[in-house]
Amino acid sequence: xxxxxxxxxxxxxxxxxxxxxxxxxxxxxxxxxxxxxxxxxxxxxxxxxxxxxxxxxxxxxxxxxxxxxxxxxxxxxxxxxxxxxxxxxxxxxxxxxxxxxxxxxxxxxxxx
Amino acid sequence: xxxxxxxxxxxxxxxxxxxxxxxxxxxxxxxxxxxxxxxxxxxxxxxxxxxxxxxxxxxxxxxxxxxxxxxxxxxxxxxxxxxxxxxxxxxxxxxxxxxxxxxxxxxxxxxxxx
Numbered sequence: 001x002x003x004x005x006x007x008x009x010x011x012x013x014x015x016x017x018x019x020x021x022x023x024x025x026x027x028x029x030x031x032x033x034x035x036x037x038x039x040x041x042x043x044x045x046x047x048x049x050x051x052x053x054x055x056x057x058x059x060x061x062x063x064x065x066x067x068x069x070x071x072x073x074x075x076x077x078x079x080x081x082x083x084x085x086x087x088x089x090x091x092x093x094x095x096x097x098x099x100x101x102x103x104x105x106x107x108x109x110x111x112x
Numbered sequence: 113x114x115x116x117x118x119x120x121x122x123x124x125x126x127x128x129x130x131x132x133x134x135x136x137x138x139x140x141x142x143x144x145x146x147x148x149x150x151x152x153x154x155x156x157x158x159x160x161x162x163x164x165x166x167x168x169x170x171x172x173x174x175x176x177x178x179x180x181x182x183x184x185x186x187x188x189x190x191x192x193x194x195x196x197x198x199x200x201x202x203x204x205x206x207x208x209x210x211x212x213x214x215x216x217x218x219x220x221x222x223x224x225x226x
Contacts (some may be wrong), residue, residue, distance in 0.1 A: 001170070011168070033214075035214070039161075041218060041219075042116075042203050042205075042217055042219050043157070043203070043214070043216045044216070044220050045213040045214060045215070048213065052167050055212075056211065056212070056213065059213070060212075061138035089155060091157060093157075093214075095212075097206060099145055099212075100159070100162070101214060102159075102208075103149075103156070103157035103158075105154070105155065105156050106155050106156070108155075
């Protein structure tokens with residue numbers, strides 16, 4: 001059973017470009033979460049999704065950030081018009097209906 | 113809202129010795145879970161140990177054990193017989209039963225000295 005798969009592992013963007021990060025949950029997991037880790041900090045919750053539904057987006061910045069988990073395909077975290085402050089590691093996690101979260105290896109975004 | 117505090121930014125331990133990492137939390141929930149995650153240089157988040165708040169017995173996983181003091185809202189991690197591979201950043205985290213958000217502490221960087 002493959003783990004949570006995130007890609008790309010590393011992404012470099014210039015200011016003003018768009019960043020798209022993808023996450024494929026573990027087989028059988030219907031819950032997906034995105035977390036952001038700024039340098040020298042712990043992970044901060046961004047959004048919690050189930051198939052085709054955003055359940056909790058209380059940690060998402062109000063502008064430029066969006067997330068989706070379509071019926072088919074991976075979950076996507078999209079950041080429009082990136083700024084240097086968006087540089088961080090973005091972690092995806094998935095879970096079954098229970099409470100244990102399984103994390104991917106993260107996607108590191110660098111904004112030049 | 114939940115908060116998690118790790119007051120030790122850095123700790124070191126001699127190989128084969130025992131070390132304890134501290135964590136305190138605050139929550140208004142009665143149903144919650146507590147976790148310790150390890151983040152090595154590869155940055156993968158690895159679950160080390162978990163504790164359900166309703167369980168009085170402290171969780172143990174091989175060389176890792178916790179001291180869960182519910183009244184004091186304390187959740188420390190003890191690593192026995194430390195190994196070089198234990199060197200990593202360790203994060204304490206809480207998850208409430210009602211909201212599926214993990215709240216992380218700021219981490220403790222553990223160095224294991226040969």
